[in-house]
Amino acid sequence: MFTLYTARKTGGFAPHAILEEAGATYTLENVDLQAGEHLTSAFRALNPLAQVPVLIRPDGALMTESAAMVIWLADTFPQCGLAPRQQDPARADYLHWMTFMAVNLYGAGLRVYHANVYPSAVKAHPGLRDLARQEIDSYLSIIERRLSETPFLAGEQPSAADIYLLMLASWHPAQAELQPQCPRISAVCTQIRQRPAVKHINEWHKLW
Numbered sequence: 001m002f003t004l005y006t007a008r009k010t011g012g013f014a015p016h017a018i019l020e021e022a023g024a025t026y027t028l029e030n031v032d033l034q035a036g037e038h039l040t041s042a043f044r045a046l047n048p049l050a051q052v053p054v055l056i057r058p059d060g061a062l063m064t065e066s067a068a069m070v071i072w073l074a075d076t077f078p079q080c081g082l083a084p085r086q087q088d089p090a091r092a093d094y095l096h097w098m099t100f101m102a103v104n105l106y107g108a109g110l111r112v113y114h115a116n117v118y119p120s121a122v123k124a125h126p127g128l129r130d131l132a133r134q135e136i137d138s139y140l141s142i143i144e145r146r147l148s149e150t151p152f153l154a155g156e157q158p159s160a161a162d163i164y165l166l167m168l169a170s171w172h173p174a175q176a177e178l179q180p181q182c183p184r185i186s187a188v189c190t191q192i193r194q195r196p197a198v199k200h201i202n203e204w205h206k207l208w
C-alpha cells in the first residue's frame with residue numbers, strides 16, 4: 001500500500017495520476033496547506049522542505065520530489081506503458097523533458113503562486129512574480145517547439161511526461177491565453193485529460 005501526502009491542485013497531481021494509471025493500492029493524506037499543516041514538526045519530519053507531495057512506499061521508505069516519484073512509479077508499473085524503457089531511444093527524451101519541466105517550469109510556477117515563501121525577496125523585488133510569469137511563457141514556448149517535432153514529449157507515444165506537462169500547464173496563470181499561444185501543448189493536455197485515470201483523480205483535485 002502506498003500513501004501519498006498531497007493537497008488539491010498541487011504537485012501531488014502527477015504522482016497521484018500515475019498511481020491511479022498503475023492500478024496501485026494507495027491512500028491519500030490530504031495536507032491542509034491553508035491551515036499550515038505542512039509547517040508542523042510532524043510533517044517536517046516527512047519532508048524538511050515542508051512541501052507536498054510526499055510518497056510513502058509499501059516498504060515504508062519515503063520519497064519527496066514529484067518528478068522522481070513520477071519517474072519511479074512509471075518504471076515500477078511498466079504495465080501502464082507510461083515510461084519508455086531504458087533500451088528505447090525515447091527514454092533519453094523522456095528524462096530530458098521530465099527534468100526540464102521539474103527544474104524550470106515547476107520552479108517558475110512556485111515563484112508565481114508560492115512567492116509568500118520568499119517574503120523578503122518579493123519585498124526587495126516587487127516584479128518577481130511578473131518575471132516568473134515571463135519565465136513560464138518562455139519555457140512553454142520551448143516545449144511548444146518540441147511538440148512541433150513529435151506528437152508527445154517523449155516521441156510518438158504518450159508518457160508520464162505528458163501527465164506532468166498537463167499538471168504544470170493547468171497552473172498557467174492565464175488559461176485563456178494558453179490555447180492560442182501554445183496550441184500543441186493545449187492539444188496534448190486535451191488528450192491526457194481524457195484518460196480515465198486522469199479524469200478520475202481530477203474529481204478530487206479539480207485542476208480544471
Ligand SMILES: N[C@@H](CCC(=O)N[C@@H](CS)C(=O)NCC(=O)O)C(=O)O
Nearest residue numbers: 010011050051052053065066067114
Ligand atoms: N520540487 C518539489 C516542489 C514541491 C512544492 O513546492 N510543493 C508546493 C505545492 S505545489 C508546496 O508544498 N508548497 C508549500 C508552501 O507553499 O508553503 C516537488 O516537485 O515535489
